Amino acid sequence: MSVSDEFDAWAADGRDKGMEERHWHTAKHVLSRMPVEAGDTVLDLGTGSGYPLRALADTKDIGRGYGLDGAPEMARNAREYTREAGHDNIGFVVGDFGSLPFADDSIDHVVTMEAFYYSSDPRETLREVARVLRPGGTFHCAVNYYEENVHSHEWQENIAIDMTRWDASEYRAAFREAGLAVATQDNIADEEIEIPPAAHFPTDDWESREAMVERYRTYGTLLTVGVA
Amino acid sequence: MSVSDEFDAWAADGRDKGMEERHWHTAKHVLSRMPVEAGDTVLDLGTGSGYPLRALADTKDIGRGYGLDGAPEMARNAREYTREAGHDNIGFVVGDFGSLPFADDSIDHVVTMEAFYYSSDPRETLREVARVLRPGGTFHCAVNYYEENVHSHEWQENIAIDMTRWDASEYRAAFREAGLAVATQDNIADEEIEIPPAAHFPTDDWESREAMVERYRTYGTLLTVGVA
Amino acid sequence: MQESLLDIVCCPLDKSDLELEAIRRDDDEVLEGRLVCTECSEEYPIEDGIPNLLPPDMREA
Protein backbone atom coordinates (compact mmCIF):
# COMPACT_ATOMS: atom_id res chain seq x y z
CA MET A 1 0.00 0.00 0.00
CA SER A 2 1.52 3.33 -1.00
CA VAL A 3 1.02 6.80 0.45
CA SER A 4 -0.65 7.86 -2.75
CA ASP A 5 -3.01 4.85 -2.79
CA GLU A 6 -4.14 5.80 0.68
CA PHE A 7 -4.10 9.60 0.64
CA ASP A 8 -5.10 10.48 -2.93
CA ALA A 9 -8.54 9.19 -2.02
CA TRP A 10 -8.58 11.43 1.07
CA ALA A 11 -7.82 14.45 -1.10
CA ALA A 12 -10.46 13.47 -3.65
CA ASP A 13 -13.28 13.21 -1.12
CA GLY A 14 -12.45 16.40 0.79
CA ARG A 15 -10.68 14.91 3.79
CA ASP A 16 -7.76 17.30 3.13
CA LYS A 17 -9.98 20.23 4.13
CA GLY A 18 -11.54 18.27 6.97
CA MET A 19 -8.09 17.63 8.44
CA GLU A 20 -7.11 21.24 8.01
CA GLU A 21 -10.11 22.30 10.03
CA ARG A 22 -9.49 19.86 12.86
CA HIS A 23 -5.72 20.19 12.94
CA TRP A 24 -5.86 23.98 12.91
CA HIS A 25 -6.90 23.97 16.59
CA THR A 26 -3.42 22.83 17.56
CA ALA A 27 -1.46 23.67 14.38
CA LYS A 28 -1.92 27.40 14.88
CA HIS A 29 -0.06 27.18 18.18
CA VAL A 30 2.75 25.16 16.64
CA LEU A 31 3.12 27.61 13.76
CA SER A 32 3.05 30.67 15.99
CA ARG A 33 5.91 29.23 18.07
CA MET A 34 8.23 28.80 15.09
CA PRO A 35 11.08 31.35 15.24
CA VAL A 36 10.66 32.23 11.56
CA GLU A 37 12.09 35.55 10.41
CA ALA A 38 11.04 37.52 7.33
CA GLY A 39 12.60 35.97 4.24
CA ASP A 40 13.15 32.49 5.73
CA THR A 41 12.57 29.33 3.71
CA VAL A 42 10.15 26.85 5.32
CA LEU A 43 9.45 23.23 4.37
CA ASP A 44 6.22 21.49 5.40
CA LEU A 45 6.34 17.69 5.37
CA GLY A 46 3.06 15.92 4.56
CA THR A 47 1.47 19.25 3.80
CA GLY A 48 -2.04 17.94 3.04
CA SER A 49 -4.11 20.99 2.04
CA GLY A 50 -1.04 23.19 2.45
CA TYR A 51 -2.58 25.40 5.15
CA PRO A 52 0.56 25.65 7.34
CA LEU A 53 2.48 27.46 4.61
CA ARG A 54 -0.39 29.82 3.85
CA ALA A 55 -0.63 30.67 7.55
CA LEU A 56 3.12 31.30 7.81
CA ALA A 57 3.03 33.49 4.70
CA ASP A 58 0.17 35.50 6.20
CA THR A 59 1.67 35.95 9.64
CA LYS A 60 5.46 35.68 9.42
CA ASP A 61 6.36 37.01 5.98
CA ILE A 62 8.31 33.91 4.94
CA GLY A 63 10.51 34.23 1.88
CA ARG A 64 9.53 30.90 0.39
CA GLY A 65 7.44 27.97 1.49
CA TYR A 66 7.52 24.46 0.11
CA GLY A 67 4.98 21.75 0.82
CA LEU A 68 5.97 18.14 0.21
CA ASP A 69 3.44 15.36 0.03
CA GLY A 70 3.56 11.77 -1.20
CA ALA A 71 0.02 11.91 -2.59
CA PRO A 72 -0.18 13.77 -5.92
CA GLU A 73 -3.84 14.66 -5.39
CA MET A 74 -3.00 16.29 -2.06
CA ALA A 75 -0.31 18.41 -3.73
CA ARG A 76 -2.67 19.30 -6.54
CA ASN A 77 -5.40 20.51 -4.17
CA ALA A 78 -2.87 22.35 -2.01
CA ARG A 79 -1.50 24.17 -5.04
CA GLU A 80 -4.99 25.19 -6.11
CA TYR A 81 -6.02 26.49 -2.67
CA THR A 82 -2.78 28.41 -2.46
CA ARG A 83 -3.19 30.03 -5.87
CA GLU A 84 -6.77 30.97 -5.00
CA ALA A 85 -5.47 32.64 -1.84
CA GLY A 86 -3.08 34.66 -3.98
CA HIS A 87 0.26 33.44 -2.56
CA ASP A 88 3.03 33.42 -5.14
CA ASN A 89 5.93 32.34 -2.93
CA ILE A 90 4.60 28.90 -1.96
CA GLY A 91 5.21 25.81 -4.08
CA PHE A 92 4.37 22.12 -3.79
CA VAL A 93 6.30 19.00 -4.71
CA VAL A 94 5.40 15.34 -4.69
CA GLY A 95 8.03 13.47 -2.74
CA ASP A 96 8.66 10.96 0.02
CA PHE A 97 9.74 11.55 3.63
CA GLY A 98 12.51 9.01 3.12
CA SER A 99 14.48 10.85 0.45
CA LEU A 100 13.88 14.58 0.54
CA PRO A 101 14.58 16.34 -2.77
CA PHE A 102 16.27 19.33 -1.13
CA ALA A 103 19.92 20.24 -0.96
CA ASP A 104 21.96 20.06 2.27
CA ASP A 105 21.51 23.12 4.54
CA SER A 106 18.95 24.65 2.17
CA ILE A 107 16.02 25.12 4.58
CA ASP A 108 15.65 27.44 7.60
CA HIS A 109 12.75 25.66 9.29
CA VAL A 110 10.89 22.40 8.81
CA VAL A 111 7.42 21.75 10.18
CA THR A 112 5.21 18.66 10.05
CA MET A 113 1.67 18.34 11.36
CA GLU A 114 0.12 14.90 11.97
CA ALA A 115 2.14 13.21 9.24
CA PHE A 116 5.53 12.11 10.62
CA TYR A 117 4.25 8.76 11.93
CA TYR A 118 3.38 7.65 8.40
CA SER A 119 7.05 7.62 7.42
CA SER A 120 8.15 4.13 6.44
CA ASP A 121 11.49 4.74 8.20
CA PRO A 122 11.15 7.59 10.70
CA ARG A 123 14.84 7.54 11.73
CA GLU A 124 15.86 7.96 8.11
CA THR A 125 13.36 10.84 7.83
CA LEU A 126 14.95 12.53 10.84
CA ARG A 127 18.39 12.20 9.25
CA GLU A 128 17.00 13.73 6.08
CA VAL A 129 15.50 16.63 8.06
CA ALA A 130 18.85 17.18 9.80
CA ARG A 131 20.55 17.15 6.41
CA VAL A 132 18.32 19.73 4.68
CA LEU A 133 18.24 22.13 7.65
CA ARG A 134 20.94 24.76 7.88
CA PRO A 135 22.90 24.69 11.15
CA GLY A 136 20.65 26.31 13.76
CA GLY A 137 17.50 25.63 11.73
CA THR A 138 14.52 24.16 13.58
CA PHE A 139 12.19 21.19 13.20
CA HIS A 140 8.72 21.47 14.74
CA CYS A 141 7.25 17.96 14.70
CA ALA A 142 3.65 17.59 15.93
CA VAL A 143 1.99 14.18 16.27
CA ASN A 144 -1.35 13.17 17.75
CA TYR A 145 -0.65 9.46 17.20
CA TYR A 146 1.83 8.46 19.91
CA GLU A 147 2.19 6.03 22.77
CA GLU A 148 0.85 8.13 25.65
CA ASN A 149 -2.25 9.05 23.66
CA VAL A 150 -4.02 5.73 24.20
CA HIS A 151 -7.06 7.04 22.36
CA SER A 152 -5.07 7.13 19.13
CA HIS A 153 -3.87 3.53 19.23
CA GLU A 154 -6.81 2.14 17.30
CA TRP A 155 -6.21 4.45 14.33
CA GLN A 156 -3.81 1.94 12.84
CA GLU A 157 -6.74 -0.42 12.24
CA ASN A 158 -8.25 1.95 9.70
CA ILE A 159 -5.20 2.62 7.61
CA ALA A 160 -3.12 0.35 5.39
CA ILE A 161 0.20 2.16 6.06
CA ASP A 162 2.32 1.03 9.01
CA MET A 163 2.35 3.81 11.61
CA THR A 164 5.12 4.59 14.11
CA ARG A 165 3.95 4.86 17.72
CA TRP A 166 6.79 6.27 19.80
CA ASP A 167 6.39 7.80 23.24
CA ALA A 168 7.74 11.24 24.10
CA SER A 169 11.11 9.93 25.26
CA GLU A 170 11.52 7.84 22.11
CA TYR A 171 10.96 10.98 20.04
CA ARG A 172 13.70 12.74 22.01
CA ALA A 173 16.12 9.83 21.65
CA ALA A 174 15.48 9.44 17.90
CA PHE A 175 15.94 13.17 17.26
CA ARG A 176 19.29 13.12 19.04
CA GLU A 177 20.41 9.99 17.24
CA ALA A 178 19.75 11.79 13.94
CA GLY A 179 21.84 14.78 15.03
CA LEU A 180 19.00 17.07 16.07
CA ALA A 181 19.36 18.66 19.50
CA VAL A 182 16.04 18.43 21.35
CA ALA A 183 15.13 21.96 22.38
CA THR A 184 11.77 21.50 24.02
CA GLN A 185 8.80 19.13 24.11
CA ASP A 186 5.19 19.79 24.95
CA ASN A 187 1.61 18.63 24.67
CA ILE A 188 -0.54 21.19 22.91
CA ALA A 189 -4.17 20.85 23.89
CA ASP A 190 -7.05 21.20 21.47
CA GLU A 191 -9.15 23.68 23.43
CA GLU A 192 -11.57 24.31 20.59
CA ILE A 193 -13.14 21.03 19.67
CA GLU A 194 -16.64 20.97 21.07
CA ILE A 195 -17.13 18.37 23.75
CA PRO A 196 -20.80 17.55 24.35
CA PRO A 197 -22.30 17.36 27.86
CA ALA A 198 -21.91 14.05 29.68
CA ALA A 199 -25.50 12.99 28.96
CA HIS A 200 -24.71 12.77 25.23
CA PHE A 201 -22.20 9.97 25.75
CA PRO A 202 -21.56 7.37 24.48
CA THR A 203 -21.37 9.05 21.06
CA ASP A 204 -20.46 7.34 17.80
CA ASP A 205 -16.80 8.02 18.51
CA TRP A 206 -16.48 8.20 22.28
CA GLU A 207 -17.45 5.88 25.10
CA SER A 208 -17.29 8.57 27.75
CA ARG A 209 -16.86 12.30 28.12
CA GLU A 210 -13.73 11.73 30.24
CA ALA A 211 -12.06 9.85 27.40
CA MET A 212 -12.81 12.61 24.91
CA VAL A 213 -11.58 15.29 27.32
CA GLU A 214 -8.39 13.35 27.91
CA ARG A 215 -7.81 12.84 24.18
CA TYR A 216 -8.19 16.51 23.24
CA ARG A 217 -7.61 18.66 26.28
CA THR A 218 -4.91 16.62 28.02
CA TYR A 219 -3.01 14.78 25.31
CA GLY A 220 -3.71 16.96 22.28
CA THR A 221 -0.73 16.85 19.97
CA LEU A 222 2.82 16.05 21.07
CA LEU A 223 5.26 18.70 19.84
CA THR A 224 8.97 17.92 19.77
CA VAL A 225 11.26 20.74 18.63
CA GLY A 226 14.70 19.90 17.27
CA VAL A 227 17.58 22.11 16.19
CA ALA A 228 20.09 21.12 13.49
CA MET B 1 21.79 49.80 43.94
CA SER B 2 22.86 46.16 43.98
CA VAL B 3 20.85 43.00 43.43
CA SER B 4 21.44 42.06 47.03
CA ASP B 5 20.31 45.47 48.33
CA GLU B 6 17.06 45.02 46.44
CA PHE B 7 16.34 41.32 46.75
CA ASP B 8 17.68 40.38 50.17
CA ALA B 9 14.79 42.42 51.56
CA TRP B 10 12.34 40.45 49.38
CA ALA B 11 13.68 37.20 50.80
CA ALA B 12 13.52 38.51 54.36
CA ASP B 13 9.87 39.53 54.17
CA GLY B 14 8.65 36.37 52.39
CA ARG B 15 8.36 37.67 48.88
CA ASP B 16 10.46 34.71 47.69
CA LYS B 17 7.58 32.37 48.56
CA GLY B 18 5.01 34.82 47.21
CA MET B 19 6.78 34.88 43.87
CA GLU B 20 7.06 31.10 43.83
CA GLU B 21 3.31 30.82 44.26
CA ARG B 22 2.48 33.29 41.50
CA HIS B 23 5.17 32.22 39.07
CA TRP B 24 4.33 28.55 39.46
CA HIS B 25 1.21 29.04 37.30
CA THR B 26 3.43 29.52 34.26
CA ALA B 27 6.72 28.06 35.51
CA LYS B 28 5.31 24.55 35.71
CA HIS B 29 4.66 24.64 31.98
CA VAL B 30 8.15 25.93 31.23
CA LEU B 31 9.74 23.25 33.40
CA SER B 32 7.66 20.43 31.93
CA ARG B 33 8.77 21.41 28.43
CA MET B 34 12.48 21.14 29.21
CA PRO B 35 13.99 18.09 27.49
CA VAL B 36 15.82 17.04 30.63
CA GLU B 37 16.94 13.42 30.87
CA ALA B 38 17.69 11.49 34.03
CA GLY B 39 21.14 12.45 35.31
CA ASP B 40 21.32 15.84 33.57
CA THR B 41 22.82 18.90 35.26
CA VAL B 42 20.50 21.93 35.37
CA LEU B 43 21.32 25.53 36.29
CA ASP B 44 18.59 27.97 37.40
CA LEU B 45 19.49 31.65 37.09
CA GLY B 46 17.90 33.98 39.63
CA THR B 47 16.52 30.99 41.48
CA GLY B 48 14.64 32.92 44.20
CA SER B 49 13.12 30.31 46.51
CA GLY B 50 14.71 27.55 44.39
CA TYR B 51 11.40 25.90 43.48
CA PRO B 52 12.31 25.19 39.81
CA LEU B 53 15.10 22.83 40.82
CA ARG B 54 12.96 21.06 43.40
CA ALA B 55 10.26 20.55 40.76
CA LEU B 56 12.77 19.19 38.24
CA ALA B 57 14.23 16.85 40.85
CA ASP B 58 10.74 15.58 41.66
CA THR B 59 9.59 15.09 38.08
CA LYS B 60 12.61 14.55 35.84
CA ASP B 61 15.18 12.82 38.00
CA ILE B 62 17.92 15.38 37.34
CA GLY B 63 21.44 14.41 38.32
CA ARG B 64 22.34 17.74 39.86
CA GLY B 65 20.66 21.11 40.12
CA TYR B 66 22.33 24.41 40.88
CA GLY B 67 20.53 27.61 41.72
CA LEU B 68 22.39 30.89 41.31
CA ASP B 69 21.18 34.11 42.86
CA GLY B 70 22.77 37.49 43.46
CA ALA B 71 21.00 37.97 46.78
CA PRO B 72 22.57 35.95 49.63
CA GLU B 73 19.32 35.87 51.60
CA MET B 74 17.50 34.35 48.63
CA ALA B 75 20.14 31.62 48.33
CA ARG B 76 19.98 31.02 52.08
CA ASN B 77 16.20 30.56 52.06
CA ALA B 78 16.35 28.42 48.92
CA ARG B 79 18.91 26.14 50.53
CA GLU B 80 16.78 25.77 53.63
CA TYR B 81 13.56 24.97 51.75
CA THR B 82 15.46 22.45 49.66
CA ARG B 83 16.99 20.69 52.66
CA GLU B 84 13.58 20.57 54.33
CA ALA B 85 12.21 18.91 51.21
CA GLY B 86 14.95 16.29 51.48
CA HIS B 87 16.78 16.91 48.20
CA ASP B 88 20.49 16.17 48.41
CA ASN B 89 21.46 16.80 44.79
CA ILE B 90 20.57 20.51 44.65
CA GLY B 91 22.97 23.26 45.66
CA PHE B 92 22.92 27.03 45.70
CA VAL B 93 25.56 29.62 44.95
CA VAL B 94 25.63 33.38 45.25
CA GLY B 95 26.75 34.83 41.94
CA ASP B 96 25.99 37.34 39.23
CA PHE B 97 24.36 36.81 35.81
CA GLY B 98 27.28 38.71 34.26
CA SER B 99 30.06 36.30 35.21
CA LEU B 100 28.80 32.78 35.79
CA PRO B 101 31.07 30.70 38.02
CA PHE B 102 30.68 27.54 35.92
CA ALA B 103 33.12 25.93 33.51
CA ASP B 104 32.62 25.93 29.73
CA ASP B 105 30.21 23.21 28.48
CA SER B 106 29.52 22.06 32.06
CA ILE B 107 25.70 22.36 32.09
CA ASP B 108 23.05 20.40 30.18
CA HIS B 109 20.17 22.86 30.58
CA VAL B 110 19.74 26.39 31.90
CA VAL B 111 16.41 27.83 32.99
CA THR B 112 15.48 31.27 34.27
CA MET B 113 12.06 32.41 35.48
CA GLU B 114 11.23 36.11 35.75
CA ALA B 115 14.80 37.17 36.42
CA PHE B 116 16.69 37.65 33.15
CA TYR B 117 15.59 41.27 32.69
CA TYR B 118 17.41 42.28 35.88
CA SER B 119 20.76 41.49 34.30
CA SER B 120 22.92 44.61 34.11
CA ASP B 121 24.16 43.48 30.69
CA PRO B 122 21.75 40.95 29.18
CA ARG B 123 23.86 40.32 26.06
CA GLU B 124 26.83 39.41 28.22
CA THR B 125 24.56 37.10 30.24
CA LEU B 126 23.48 35.34 27.03
CA ARG B 127 27.12 34.86 26.05
CA GLU B 128 27.78 33.41 29.50
CA VAL B 129 24.83 31.03 29.12
CA ALA B 130 26.11 29.93 25.70
CA ARG B 131 29.53 29.37 27.23
CA VAL B 132 28.46 27.18 30.16
CA LEU B 133 26.03 25.07 28.11
CA ARG B 134 27.36 21.97 26.40
CA PRO B 135 26.75 21.88 22.65
CA GLY B 136 23.09 20.96 22.17
CA GLY B 137 22.18 22.12 25.68
CA THR B 138 19.07 24.28 26.04
CA PHE B 139 18.18 27.63 27.62
CA HIS B 140 14.56 28.18 28.64
CA CYS B 141 14.19 31.90 29.34
CA ALA B 142 10.80 33.08 30.66
CA VAL B 143 10.04 36.76 31.20
CA ASN B 144 6.82 38.54 32.10
CA TYR B 145 8.45 41.97 31.81
CA TYR B 146 8.78 42.65 28.07
CA GLU B 147 7.73 45.16 25.49
CA GLU B 148 4.48 43.60 24.25
CA ASN B 149 3.24 43.19 27.83
CA VAL B 150 2.25 46.83 28.29
CA HIS B 151 0.89 46.04 31.73
CA SER B 152 4.40 45.30 32.95
CA HIS B 153 5.98 48.58 31.84
CA GLU B 154 5.29 50.39 35.09
CA TRP B 155 7.13 47.78 37.17
CA GLN B 156 10.39 49.63 36.59
CA GLU B 157 9.07 52.49 38.73
CA ASN B 158 9.07 50.30 41.83
CA ILE B 159 12.53 48.88 41.56
CA ALA B 160 15.95 50.48 41.76
CA ILE B 161 17.64 48.10 39.29
CA ASP B 162 17.56 49.00 35.58
CA MET B 163 15.38 46.48 33.79
CA THR B 164 15.70 45.32 30.16
CA ARG B 165 12.48 45.58 28.16
CA TRP B 166 13.00 43.77 24.85
CA ASP B 167 10.21 42.64 22.57
CA ALA B 168 9.96 39.05 21.30
CA SER B 169 12.00 39.73 18.17
CA GLU B 170 14.73 41.46 20.20
CA TYR B 171 15.00 38.35 22.36
CA ARG B 172 15.44 36.22 19.25
CA ALA B 173 18.05 38.55 17.77
CA ALA B 174 20.04 38.78 21.02
CA PHE B 175 20.02 35.00 21.50
CA ARG B 176 21.41 34.50 18.01
CA GLU B 177 24.02 37.19 18.46
CA ALA B 178 25.26 35.32 21.54
CA GLY B 179 25.52 32.06 19.60
CA LEU B 180 22.27 30.47 20.77
CA ALA B 181 20.03 29.11 18.02
CA VAL B 182 16.44 30.14 18.69
CA ALA B 183 14.39 26.95 18.73
CA THR B 184 10.93 28.21 19.57
CA GLN B 185 9.14 31.13 21.21
CA ASP B 186 5.78 31.28 22.89
CA ASN B 187 3.53 33.13 25.30
CA ILE B 188 2.53 30.93 28.20
CA ALA B 189 -0.75 32.08 29.71
CA ASP B 190 -1.42 32.14 33.44
CA GLU B 191 -4.75 30.30 33.43
CA GLU B 192 -4.86 29.96 37.20
CA ILE B 193 -4.79 33.41 38.67
CA GLU B 194 -8.26 34.27 39.82
CA ILE B 195 -9.80 37.12 37.88
CA PRO B 196 -12.77 38.71 39.69
CA PRO B 197 -16.06 39.45 37.92
CA ALA B 198 -16.27 42.75 36.02
CA ALA B 199 -18.25 44.47 38.78
CA HIS B 200 -15.26 44.25 41.14
CA PHE B 201 -13.15 46.49 38.93
CA PRO B 202 -11.35 48.80 39.31
CA THR B 203 -9.39 46.86 41.94
CA ASP B 204 -6.29 48.10 43.75
CA ASP B 205 -4.13 46.76 40.95
CA TRP B 206 -6.33 46.78 37.84
CA GLU B 207 -8.36 49.49 36.12
CA SER B 208 -10.48 47.02 34.18
CA ARG B 209 -11.15 43.31 33.90
CA GLU B 210 -10.03 43.39 30.24
CA ALA B 211 -6.62 44.68 31.24
CA MET B 212 -6.17 41.94 33.83
CA VAL B 213 -7.32 39.27 31.39
CA GLU B 214 -4.91 40.55 28.77
CA ARG B 215 -2.01 40.65 31.22
CA TYR B 216 -2.43 37.08 32.47
CA ARG B 217 -4.38 35.09 29.90
CA THR B 218 -3.05 36.66 26.71
CA TYR B 219 0.46 37.87 27.46
CA GLY B 220 1.42 35.65 30.38
CA THR B 221 5.13 34.99 30.26
CA LEU B 222 7.24 35.14 27.10
CA LEU B 223 9.30 31.96 26.71
CA THR B 224 12.27 31.97 24.35
CA VAL B 225 14.13 28.66 23.97
CA GLY B 226 17.72 28.69 22.76
CA VAL B 227 20.11 25.86 21.96
CA ALA B 228 23.89 26.11 22.34
CA MET C 1 6.65 25.25 -10.14
CA GLN C 2 8.60 28.48 -9.97
CA GLU C 3 12.13 28.45 -11.29
CA SER C 4 13.43 29.65 -7.91
CA LEU C 5 12.83 26.11 -6.67
CA LEU C 6 15.90 25.11 -8.68
CA ASP C 7 18.09 26.89 -6.10
CA ILE C 8 17.37 24.26 -3.48
CA VAL C 9 15.79 21.25 -5.12
CA CYS C 10 17.92 18.17 -5.79
CA CYS C 11 17.71 14.59 -6.96
CA PRO C 12 16.04 12.55 -4.18
CA LEU C 13 18.41 9.65 -4.91
CA ASP C 14 21.90 11.13 -5.09
CA LYS C 15 21.14 14.73 -4.00
CA SER C 16 22.78 16.16 -7.11
CA ASP C 17 21.57 19.28 -8.94
CA LEU C 18 18.63 19.05 -11.31
CA GLU C 19 18.34 20.69 -14.71
CA LEU C 20 15.03 22.11 -15.88
CA GLU C 21 13.54 21.16 -19.26
CA ALA C 22 10.41 23.27 -19.57
CA ILE C 23 7.68 22.23 -21.99
CA ARG C 24 4.84 24.58 -21.07
CA ARG C 25 4.83 27.75 -18.92
CA ASP C 26 2.45 30.44 -17.79
CA ASP C 27 3.43 33.89 -16.51
CA ASP C 28 5.33 32.77 -13.45
CA GLU C 29 5.47 28.98 -13.43
CA VAL C 30 6.61 25.97 -15.35
CA LEU C 31 3.45 23.88 -15.88
CA GLU C 32 4.80 20.89 -17.80
CA GLY C 33 8.33 19.66 -18.21
CA ARG C 34 11.06 17.64 -16.59
CA LEU C 35 13.77 17.94 -13.97
CA VAL C 36 16.79 15.92 -14.99
CA CYS C 37 19.52 14.84 -12.59
CA THR C 38 22.91 16.18 -13.68
CA GLU C 39 24.55 13.13 -12.12
CA CYS C 40 22.41 10.01 -12.65
CA SER C 41 20.25 11.41 -15.52
CA GLU C 42 17.06 10.27 -13.80
CA GLU C 43 14.07 12.29 -15.08
CA TYR C 44 11.40 13.72 -12.80
CA PRO C 45 8.18 14.86 -14.50
CA ILE C 46 6.50 18.23 -13.87
CA GLU C 47 2.74 18.00 -14.35
CA ASP C 48 0.19 20.74 -13.81
CA GLY C 49 2.87 22.85 -12.17
CA ILE C 50 3.94 20.19 -9.65
CA PRO C 51 7.25 18.32 -9.91
CA ASN C 52 7.08 14.68 -8.94
CA LEU C 53 10.28 14.04 -7.00
CA LEU C 54 9.39 10.66 -5.60
CA PRO C 55 12.17 8.11 -6.01
CA PRO C 56 11.35 6.47 -9.36
CA ASP C 57 10.45 3.12 -7.78
CA MET C 58 7.74 4.83 -5.72
CA ARG C 59 6.24 6.70 -8.66
CA GLU C 60 2.82 5.61 -9.94
CA ALA C 61 2.82 3.67 -13.20
Next chain:
Amino acid sequence: MQESLLDIVCCPLDKSDLELEAIRRDDDEVLEGRLVCTECSEEYPIEDGIPNLLPPDMREA
Protein backbone atom coordinates in the same frame (compact mmCIF):
# COMPACT_ATOMS: atom_id res chain seq x y z
CA MET D 1 28.03 23.06 49.36
CA GLN D 2 28.71 19.52 48.25
CA GLU D 3 32.19 18.74 47.01
CA SER D 4 30.78 17.55 43.68
CA LEU D 5 30.26 21.22 42.85
CA LEU D 6 34.03 21.43 42.39
CA ASP D 7 33.68 19.45 39.14
CA ILE D 8 32.00 22.33 37.38
CA VAL D 9 32.48 25.48 39.43
CA CYS D 10 35.12 28.01 38.37
CA CYS D 11 36.43 31.46 39.13
CA PRO D 12 33.84 34.00 37.91
CA LEU D 13 36.66 36.28 36.75
CA ASP D 14 39.09 34.12 34.79
CA LYS D 15 37.08 30.84 34.69
CA SER D 16 39.99 28.87 36.15
CA ASP D 17 39.60 25.95 38.54
CA LEU D 18 38.97 26.59 42.22
CA GLU D 19 40.57 24.80 45.16
CA LEU D 20 38.56 24.01 48.26
CA GLU D 21 39.77 24.99 51.72
CA ALA D 22 37.21 23.53 54.08
CA ILE D 23 36.93 24.94 57.61
CA ARG D 24 33.74 23.28 58.85
CA ARG D 25 31.73 20.33 57.45
CA ASP D 26 28.71 18.27 58.30
CA ASP D 27 27.94 14.80 56.93
CA ASP D 28 27.62 15.73 53.29
CA GLU D 29 28.47 19.40 52.94
CA VAL D 30 31.15 21.98 53.46
CA LEU D 31 29.56 24.61 55.70
CA GLU D 32 32.39 27.11 56.11
CA GLY D 33 35.51 27.57 54.09
CA ARG D 34 36.93 29.14 50.96
CA LEU D 35 37.24 28.47 47.26
CA VAL D 36 40.58 29.78 46.00
CA CYS D 37 41.31 30.43 42.33
CA THR D 38 44.26 28.36 41.14
CA GLU D 39 45.11 31.09 38.65
CA CYS D 40 44.46 34.55 40.21
CA SER D 41 44.39 33.41 43.87
CA GLU D 42 41.15 35.30 44.49
CA GLU D 43 39.33 33.87 47.52
CA TYR D 44 35.58 33.16 47.56
CA PRO D 45 34.02 32.56 50.98
CA ILE D 46 31.69 29.66 51.80
CA GLU D 47 29.25 30.61 54.53
CA ASP D 48 26.46 28.49 55.97
CA GLY D 49 26.98 26.01 53.15
CA ILE D 50 26.71 28.58 50.35
CA PRO D 51 29.72 29.71 48.31
CA ASN D 52 29.73 33.38 47.40
CA LEU D 53 31.02 33.49 43.84
CA LEU D 54 30.15 37.08 43.09
CA PRO D 55 32.99 38.97 41.44
CA PRO D 56 34.87 40.50 44.41
CA ASP D 57 33.88 44.06 43.51
CA MET D 58 30.19 43.12 43.78
CA ARG D 59 30.59 41.37 47.14
CA GLU D 60 29.11 43.02 50.22
CA ALA D 61 31.60 44.67 52.53
